[in-house]
Structures are given as structure tokens and as C-alpha cells.
Amino acid sequence: MENYYLPLLGGLLIGAAVSFMLYLNGRVTGVSGIIYDAVVTPTKKDSVWRWYFISGMLIGGFILRIVKPEAFSGDLPTSNWTLVVAGLLVGFGTVLGSGCTSGHGVCGTSRLSPRSLVATITFILAGVAAVFVFRKLGVFL
Amino acid sequence: MKNNVVALIVGILFAIGLGVSGMTKPEKVFGFLDIFGKWDASLIFVMLGAILVHLIAYRFIIRLKSPLFSKLWHLPTKKEITWSLILGSFIFGVGWALAGYCPGPALTSLASFQMRPLLFFVSLIFGMLTFRLIDRKLNLKR
Numbered sequence: 001m002e003n004y005y006l007p008l009l010g011g012l013l014i015g016a017a018v019s020f021m022l023y024l025n026g027r028v029t030g031v032s033g034i035i036y037d038a039v040v041t042p043t044k045k046d047s048v049w050r051w052y053f054i055s056g057m058l059i060g061g062f063i064l065r066i067v068k069p070e071a072f073s074g075d076l077p078t079s080n081w082t083l084v085v086a087g088l089l090v091g092f093g094t095v096l097g098s099g100c101t102s103g104h105g106v107c108g109t110s111r112l113s114p115r116s117l118v119a120t121i122t123f124i125l126a127g128v129a130a131v132f133v134f135r136k137l138g139v140f141l
Numbered sequence: 142m143k144n145n146v147v148a149l150i151v152g153i154l155f156a157i158g159l160g161v162s163g164m165t166k167p168e169k170v171f172g173f174l175d176i177f178g179k180w181d182a183s184l185i186f187v188m189l190g191a192i193l194v195h196l197i198a199y200r201f202i203i204r205l206k207s208p209l210f211s212k213l214w215h216l217p218t219k220k221e222i223t224w225s226l227i228l229g230s231f232i233f234g235v236g237w238a239l240a241g242y243c244p245g246p247a248l249t250s251l252a253s254f255q256m257r258p259l260l261f262f263v264s265l266i267f268g269m270l271t272f273r274l275i276d277r278k279l280n281l282k283r
Contacts (some may be wrong), residue, residue: 003183010162011190017154018191019198024147026208027215029155031245040269052145054248056152061252063153064160072253074166076241080260087247087261089236091268094244096281097229098217101243102155104230105188110195111216118222119230126234127174134239135178 018107025049030103031057032094082139097123143210156249162187165250167241174238225282236268 018029038050064071094100097119099108104123108116163169164187172181207213237243242250242261250258275281 004186007162007183007186008190010158010160010164011187011192012194013158013161014155014187015191015194015198017151017158019195019202020147020154021151022195022199022208023202023205024209024211025144025215026211026213028217029151031155031243031248035244035248035266036269039266040273049144049148053148053152056149056154057156057245057248058152058252059149060153060156060160061249063157064165064249065252068160069253071160071163071165072250072255072258074168075255075257076167076171078239080257083240083257083261084264086236086240086242087264088268088271089232090240090242090244090247090261091236091265091270092272093229093232093234093236093268095229095269095272095276096225097231097233098219098226098282099230100233100245101237102245106191106195108217110192110199113217115217115219115222115226119226122227122230123234123237124174126231127238128176130235130238131171131174132177135175139239 014102014106015110018102018110022107028103028107029053030099030107032090032100033098033103036095078139093123147210155245158191159246159249162190164243165246170241170243170246171238223282 021027021029034050034053037047038054090100097104099116099119101123104116104119109120159165163184169181169184172179173184175181233243240261242258244265247258247262247265251262272281
């Protein structure tokens with residue numbers, strides 16, 4: 001059961017964080033959209049808060065690094081090229097699909113948004129299928 | 142200014158939540174998606190925990206006239222299930238499985254100063270730029 005305790009705790013914290021964002025700023029906490037608007041279309045009006053959010057996530061990362069460095073362990077035994085391809089797919093796919101695990105998976109599903117429910121089911125099923133197929137192909141050593 | 146402080150604090154909490162939950166460990170994410178192999182179901186509890194809190198909080202928050210520090214709500218209004226939504230989510234899911242990173246954990250992991258999260262994140266930005274370039278010509282979201 002200890003296996004489930006930390007994921008649940010982390011999940012509750014994530015739920016609280018996105019609820020604060022909604023209650024205080026009236027916004028969805030969608031990380032891919034925030035990165036896209038901050039980095040790729042930075043001229044968009046009223047986009048400074050996105051850089052604050054990104055800075056906050058990096059600060060959170062630094063806190064983890066001090067308090068819980070093992071949070072950044074457990075890399076996959078894949079090649080660097082696999083990682084590059086994966087990054088390109090995630091970057092392209094999240095913009096085309098208007099969201100990722102945070103915006104669709106947490107915020108959208110909690111609002112019972114049909115678009116987010118479809119998106120979440122799609123990317124989880126695609127992930128499951130990809131693990132299955134790529135293992136057969138020997139991508140994961 | 143208040144909105145920026147809120148965004149900063151939410152970012153910190155969100156990142157710590159990801160780290161505590163195990164989402165910043167690619168192996169763990171891989172195990173979660175590996176239903177037909179050695180399935181590690183524990184990450185289901187991340188989603189369940191987050192959705193449980195936000196599902197309830199959302200019901201209360203949305204009844205308010207406006208957010209505390211903003212004149213209006215900034216929520217998505219689109220309703221149609223489009224091909225771009227499905228295809229984009231599919232492409233994202235494949236990349237997520239290949240790397241074990243989605244955007245939030247990848248951003249958080251930049252603070253570890255490891256090479257591979259950085260390589261993934263730079264590629265993610267290039268993927269977004271590629272979308273932007275193609276989208277300008279073809280208007281992909283139509």
C-alpha cells in the first residue's frame with residue numbers, strides 16, 4: 001500500500017494547485033499551452049504570468065532536488081535519438097491536440113469536458129499501445 | 142501582479158506534486174503504460190487524487206461571479222470533438238510512452254541539471270515550433 005501513498009499525496013497536491021489557479025486567476029493549468037504561449041508566441045498580450053508559472057515549476061524542481069533528489073532517478077534505457085523523437089512528438093502533439101496530461105488529464109476531466117475526456121482516453125490508449133508495439137520492435141533495450 | 146504571484150506559487154506546488162507522486166521518473170510512467178507487461182498501477186492514484194480534489198473544488202469555484210484576482214473566467218469554450226484533438230492526443234501519447242515524460246515533469250526535471258530531460262525539453266520546443274511553422278501554412282486546427 002505504501003506504493004500508492006506518495007502518488008496519491010502528489011495527486012492531491014496537484015489538484016490543490018490547479019484549484020488555486022482556477023479560484024484566484026480563473027485559469028486552466030495546462031503546462032503544454034503555457035509553454036507554447038510563453039516560448040513560441042510570446043508576443044501574445046498578457047503572457048507574463050506564464051513565465052512566472054514556468055519559473056515556479058523550476059523553483060519547485062530545485063526544492064525537490066534538495067529535499068527529494070531521488071525524484072529525478074529512473075531514466076529509461078533508450079537512446080538519445082529516441083528521446084529527441086519523443087520530444088518532437090510531445091511538442092507537436094500537445095499543441096495540435098490543445099493540451100496534455102495537466103490541461104486535459106486533470107483540469108479538463110475534472111470539468112467533465114467532453115473534449116478533454118476524449119483527449120485523455122486517446123493519449124493513455126496511445127501510450128499503452130506504443131509501449132506494447134515499441135517493445136516488440138526493440139526500441140526499449 | 143497578484144496573478145503573477147499566484148502563477149509562481151501554483152507552479153511551485155504543481156512541480157512538487159509531480160515530484161512527490163513519481164511523475165518525474167520516466168521508468169515509473171513507462172510502467173504505468175505497460176499494462177501488458179509489468180504493470181505499475183500506482184500512478185493511477187496521481188490522476189485520481191488530482192481529479193478528486195479539482196472535481197469538487199471546480200463545482201464550488203465556478204458558482205462564483207468571477208475569480209478572486211481577475212474580472213472574468215479564462216476557460217476553454219470549444220465543444221466540438223475534432224480530428225486535430227484526437228490525432229494530436231494520439232501523437233502526444235506515443236511520445237509520452239517513448240520518453241516517459243510529459244511536459245510538466247520534463248520542465249520540472251530541468252532543475253536536476255541532467256542532460257536527458259534537457260534534450261527532451263529542447264526537442265519538445267522544436268516540436269512546438271514545427272507545429273507553428275506548418276500551422277501558418279495549413280491551419281491544422283480547422
